[in-house]
Amino acid sequence: MTKTATETPAIAEVLIEALPYMRRYRGTVMVVKYGGHAMGDENAARDFARDVVLLKQIGINPVVVHGGGPQIKAMLDRLKIQSAFIDGLRVTDAATVEVVEMVLAGKINKEIVSAIQSAGGKAVGLSGKDGMLIEARKVSRTQRDPDSNIERVVDLGFVGEPSHIDRSILDVFVGTDIIPVIAPIGVGVDGQTYNINADTAAGAIAGALSAKKLLMLTDVRGVLDAGKNFLASLTATEARRLIADGTISGGMIPKIETCLAAVEAGVEAAVILDGRVPHSILLELFTEGGGGTQIVAS
Template sequence: MTERQENGVKKAQVLIEAIPYIRKFRGTTVVIKYGGSAMVDNALKKAVITDIAMLKFIGLKPVIVHGGGKEISALLAKMGKESVFIDGLRYTDKETADVAEMVLSGTIGKNLVKDLEAVGIHACSINGKDGSTFISKKKEDKKGRDLGFVGEIEKVDITLIKTLMDADFIPVISPIGTDSDGNTYNINADYAASSVAGALNAQKLVFMTDVDGIMKDKDDPESLIKKLSESEAISLIESGVISGGMIPKTECCLDALKKGVKSVHVLDGRIPHSILLEIFTEEGIGTMLL
């Protein structure tokens, strides 16, 4: 065979390796929490959009929940307003809540829809206020500190999400919620994704991050933990192996599993096509919790 033919055979082998996974997951719901560098680097963004399009074209049902913390901070800075964080959560006064909704729903969500439409995928951007999808309440800080309009989800009404999915649209959801008094709340996107995945009884929840996955040693790439059970993850948190910002993300993973999600994946979104590599190859590239 020529070199060109050999390359063609290798590509075919990759496709063949994916067949068992396509057969297994076809028709199932996959919730993708989209954030980190993969949202701001154009090449990575294109790879993510292509991956999501592939999922849709081969028969899976993707749902996107996106963040946008960097973009919110950038706009606040332009307005001369400092971003204040309390244990990783953005203090959100009324003005910041309005900015968050404008950036997440008005800019990021619409741009994601445009990018998906460009590759032949129907998509629709909504936030948790639309259709009362995220019934929320003010988040109580464990130390009694006021977080402003930071919310937590009490209930996910999936009516609008399911309506879009049944009409062959990919829902693109920004983490903005509302309460019975009409207050707007900024919700942590990881927790929103976990809640959506649980409400949809999703097969998979995928977190796109800026790390390889869950590590035994964050400074050692070789210490990536490929697979974790709930009990193992809890033990690693208690022992301090999982620490810092990875604790709340792991807690979101565990929350999703408790709500009925079959498996949760923590991936490095800086690796092109990480979604496809994790779901459709034997090795995978991140950490899977199940």
């Protein structure tokens, strides 16, 4: 399509603004947690694939970690397998963990790989079980009985959390033209399969790789203050204070905690950004204002 005389200077300005950021990030690792609306919408999924391919082509090393909660639910419903959530984690029995692995490491993972390759890139799909990339341990949770005030241990089944990330598996792809796409399935020392929250897996991988940034695609713009004003940047200390006073609440808390763990592990910055916005990754990385809430070490 031919650009108008008005459009051409604007496009040039965008490219000029992006250039110093491209130089800054060249050769670095960016871990992208992919999920939410950006995964479920066909156009958003195509834009995501194009953005990731562009990062690779300009010399950045993206690592994609994806979720798939709605797709897992749809398959469980189809198979008439009951499931429940406790503190945002899916209780995962033996039947459920088989479905989780099938959906995450199979269908979804390969769909993302195919989308990236359709956009002109090369991708390899992995699960955390491959090469023991994500070694996991069983998650334990407690709940307090409101009547007796006694805490009891809740068995979440085969729900795990990363205990070790073998970065050597992912180092193989750095400097190549291949983009790793990782399903958050872990493996225990006894060979047991564990379902891992995708945010948690992405944060652990970012920390292990000393990534430049962890980009967490969500269905909200970012973090809001008590007056519902958008916050473009937070230090770790400020983020913890907002959790303590209740400003950050609900499902945003575990996402922020993942970001905090990542920056404490050496990631330069972790960003909560809206995956519903077209090309949100590019806007975050290559424009002055970014697009989401950036969390940095205090």
